[in-house]
Amino acid sequence: MPVATTGRERNVNSSKTIGRPREFDVDEALDAALVVFWRQGFEGTSLSDLTSAMGINRPALYSAFTSKKKLFMRALERYYAIDAARTFKVVEEPTARRVTEQYLLRSVEQLTNPRRPLGCFVLQSALVCSEENADIAAYMSGQRSMQEDLLRARYARAQKQGDLAADEDPASLARFVCTFRQGLAVMACGGMARTKLKDSVRRMLTGLYGDASAAK
């Protein structure tokens, strides 16, 4: 469930604001922060890493984003809006099978987007943390399981509509698909090529639906 709405702030270009106008674009700065968190993880990213990537200085960061953790949460929102939106839309596909196929194929596209860091922000930005930041690791884990919930709900609906076998367990199926997709994310993070990931997806779909699966 992407948290939606990026860019609440009035922008530089919107005419007539009172006080000195902000000299940087909030969304651009946020995107720069997102990329650093994505590459180095929450705990591997220092305030200095952030400010130099964002092109602003420390007090500007704090006045715009309050704290490192809040900035991270804003970056997550932006990730959902910019990078993950297309993947989440697979629940709109007409059949359960199409949902699975498109979920995995779009995941691969997303995980190996050449214009972005490799892998999955939700996975690698905070898989584990020190006690001090355990809340963030737990939050990200919750975000991951929400993807599973989304699929489970979609499969359950498909079952009601007779589009999924009555003896199938939607929760188990969703869990299985998500588990595999997390594996794709790990491999993508390690630099595995898109073609190889797609080959694995092809195998997965063959296992689920038989040889006649569409490999796009």
Add this chain to the structure above:
Amino acid sequence: MPVATTGRERNVNSSKTIGRPREFDVDEALDAALVVFWRQGFEGTSLSDLTSAMGINRPALYSAFTSKKKLFMRALERYYAIDAARTFKVVEEPTARRVTEQYLLRSVEQLTNPRRPLGCFVLQSALVCSEENADIAAYMSGQRSMQEDLLRARYARAQKQGDLAADEDPASLARFVCTFRQGLAVMACGGMARTKLKDSVRRMLTGLYGDASAAK
């Protein structure tokens, strides 16, 4: 390829060493360090976290293990020797199919060992890192791909022996199995129950080998 040999140091109980005897057991301390790195990741673990868990003070740590990174590498060795050894032995199974089945089932056992932190040390201790520790993240990524190499070699041998279909691609198969196993590791790290992981493994094996797969 587990790096083997833990415990090169002369131990407290081995009689007659010159100089003041060490007051802590090196392997016990190493194990305590392993657990902390496992739970919090390399960058999420501070020297203070380590010394308090190991029950020693800072100079003792440095005299025994040289540096934080070297200690981490020693912990990795110990992980292979203590936690992963049984999983790696699956290559000794008689058939390719048995190798796959046992690899996944033993992985689940290992990932949810109730006497250990959840998940996979090799995955979660350093999935991504700051630039300063990028070497560690890269090293761990290499360790993960060595698991894939191990399986690929085993499948290739099986193919030579006629135990794996001639038109099968051992590299692709190994990649697929390893990708799924990394997914299991992520889910285990997030607290997914052993029974649910085994259910996913059952699905995976059914997809690979058909319904008559042994679920142990």
Add this chain to the structure above:
DNA sequence: CGATTTTCCTACCACTTGGTCGGAAAGTGC
């Protein structure tokens, strides 16, 4: 016993961490 070797441990090091203060600067409305 004293000399030697090794470990233990308090105190310390320079540097980085996340975060803030307060005045100068750049806009607005009147």
Add this chain to the structure above:
DNA sequence: GCACTTTCCGACCAAGTGGTAGGAAAATCG
């Protein structure tokens, strides 16, 4: 022009980081 509002930014903060120095302590050897 002047009051007002907001941002910019150098300087600063306490606390924590990985790592070390150096003397006291505990063992062995002769």
